[in-house]
Amino acid sequence: MTHATAAFPESRHDHADCVERTLAAAERICRDRQARLTPQRRRVLEVLLADHVAVGAYEIADRLAENGRRPAPTIIYRALDFLIEVGLVHRLASLNAFIACGHPGSAHGAQFLICNGCGLVAEISDPRLAGAVAEAARRVDFAVLRPIVEITGRCPACRPGLRGRGDA
Amino acid sequence: MTHATAAFPESRHDHADCVERTLAAAERICRDRQARLTPQRRRVLEVLLADHVAVGAYEIADRLAENGRRPAPTIIYRALDFLIEVGLVHRLASLNAFIACGHPGSAHGAQFLICNGCGLVAEISDPRLAGAVAEAARRVDFAVLRPIVEITGRCPACRPGLRGRGDA
DNA sequence: GGCTGGTATGTAACGGTATAACATTTCGAA
């Protein structure tokens, strides 16, 4: 619901369109992989798509409770496991929470910028950052399986003073 | 003293010496900052120094229980908060666990390589990686407060086949 | 149709992680 400003990626877009396109992509991806995007799983995804903020599993359950019974944690975690597996959702380790993938479909290493003001999470896919991770690991002969990059800070809109300045 | 498994830092060192030097550094750092490294806090640090593996708060409590009563979680978390505050301990978000800082004293951005074979954690401080994080954030005008980089994978010793190959 | 097996969902209980709220003790400085 909230829209931030300037360069922070998830800003000021047509969010209804954003949701719709992501859901369409989700349907397509699941069809391609012969995975079933059941109503349950879809509802969980929709909760995560509601805004670009990370949501905990229990919070997801609460939101689903608004129309019907509150699903047990297991239900939510199973749906999340599925959605993560097919690449539609990411887990944020530093928040113990989940967020819809910003660009599903394209295989990508993702990094996250987490605003501790408004809670907005920007997913970026920075090749140089990914490269630096790979290089650092290579240097010590470490085989990377799962690189986690979660940067907590302040998005442009939540910084008092210099507002609306983006520089790239 | 060569490090056997090539570059993965925490290999085959004189660990008794490692512990002793870190504790000495801890004493010095706390004195300098007029912070009190009380017996309780020191014991928690000692548990974390026992090996280069991340340990959860409850596990720390268990280990402390071996000589005396098991401290309540609060006790442990308070000690950890202190140790983190003065830079002697890091928290690993992806494991919900804690590890002694590899080079306390020097202000440093740290990144972690976590072996999912043996559990060893290597703390590195790679300026290029830190720089890539800073640059990625700058590009979208994001003010970094707390960059988390935790790379799960396999250390050289835990990789079957190609052993002892380090290339930097 | 009615099996049959795999996938998905439902239910209950529990274990691990972390904090809140409040009481007590310790310690250093006035």
Place this chain on the structure above:
DNA sequence: TTCGAAATGTTATACCGTTACATACCAGCC
């Protein structure tokens, strides 16, 4: 020595995630 701040102790509780087991759904096949 008294006083306030820091540290510790105790209890309860909230939040995150999994285990174990039961049931329902949905093919493909006889």
